[in-house]
Amino acid sequence: MKLLVATTNPGKLREIAGILEHAPVELVSLDDVGEIPEPEEIGLTFADNARLKALYYHRATGLPSVADDSGLEIEALDGLPGIHSARWEGSDYAVKFRKIYELLDMKGKRGSSARFVCRVALADRGEVIFESAGVIEGVIADTPRGDHGFGYDPIFLYPPLGRTTAELDRDLKATVSHRGRAFEALAVFLKSPPNGRW
Numbered sequence: 001m002k003l004l005v006a007t008t009n010p011g012k013l014r015e016i017a018g019i020l021e022h023a024p025v026e027l028v029s030l031d032d033v034g035e036i037p038e039p040e041e042i043g044l045t046f047a048d049n050a051r052l053k054a055l056y057y058h059r060a061t062g063l064p065s066v067a068d069d070s071g072l073e074i075e076a077l078d079g080l081p082g083i084h085s086a087r088w089e090g091s092d093y094a095v096k097f098r099k100i101y102e103l104l105d106m107k108g109k110r111g112s113s114a115r116f117v118c119r120v121a122l123a124d125r126g127e128v129i130f131e132s133a134g135v136i137e138g139v140i141a142d143t144p145r146g147d148h149g150f151g152y153d154p155i156f157l158y159p160p161l162g163r164t165t166a167e168l169d170r171d172l173k174a175t176v177s178h179r180g181r182a183f184e185a186l187a188v189f190l191k192s193p194p195n196g197r198w
């Protein structure tokens, strides 16, 4: 059974492929299905956008499609950048990090609590047939650190390991991350769907 991992983000794709390595599916990426314009992410929640993307790519390709909508919520910034994480303050992460530190310093809260959130939706036969969620709680690191991962990983400190998620290799990040938790639940579903097939 083919499963389209419907993301344009290479960092996400690498992590998802690692987590689903032993799932009973043949993973296909957007590179394998030809040019498809990106959908507008007009949902108001991570869950809405995950469903929207999964259904959109499923309808465009006819393949069972899984989408991930995720982001960073910083407590002292009232949950920003949240569902807008990918495009908030542009696409240059050095600039995004500077802006975050500037806003946090104005409030005297550089080490604010923060969390990464991930919602996953799987669409097949014209509808969403599975959803899952994962969260990892942490704090904003005093300075960016680490070269692994992608996006906001260098500024997200995971206190139980005393490292940013950019200082964890892919497999270790997957054991503790929002995406790891949400996609592990998908892997369980793929191995034993409730009605014997999915």
Ligand code: ITT
Pocket: 006, 007, 008, 009, 012, 041, 053, 068, 069, 070, 071, 072, 085, 086, 116, 149, 150, 151, 152, 153, 177, 179
């Ligand atoms: P697709 O919609 O094509 O999957 P995207 O990157 O636009 O790609 P989202 O709309 O879900 O995806 O935005 C997710 C953003 O949240 C991502 O670009 C990062 O900025 C941030 N993010 C999510 N998970 C992350 C992680 O594990 N590490 C670092 N940053 C993360």
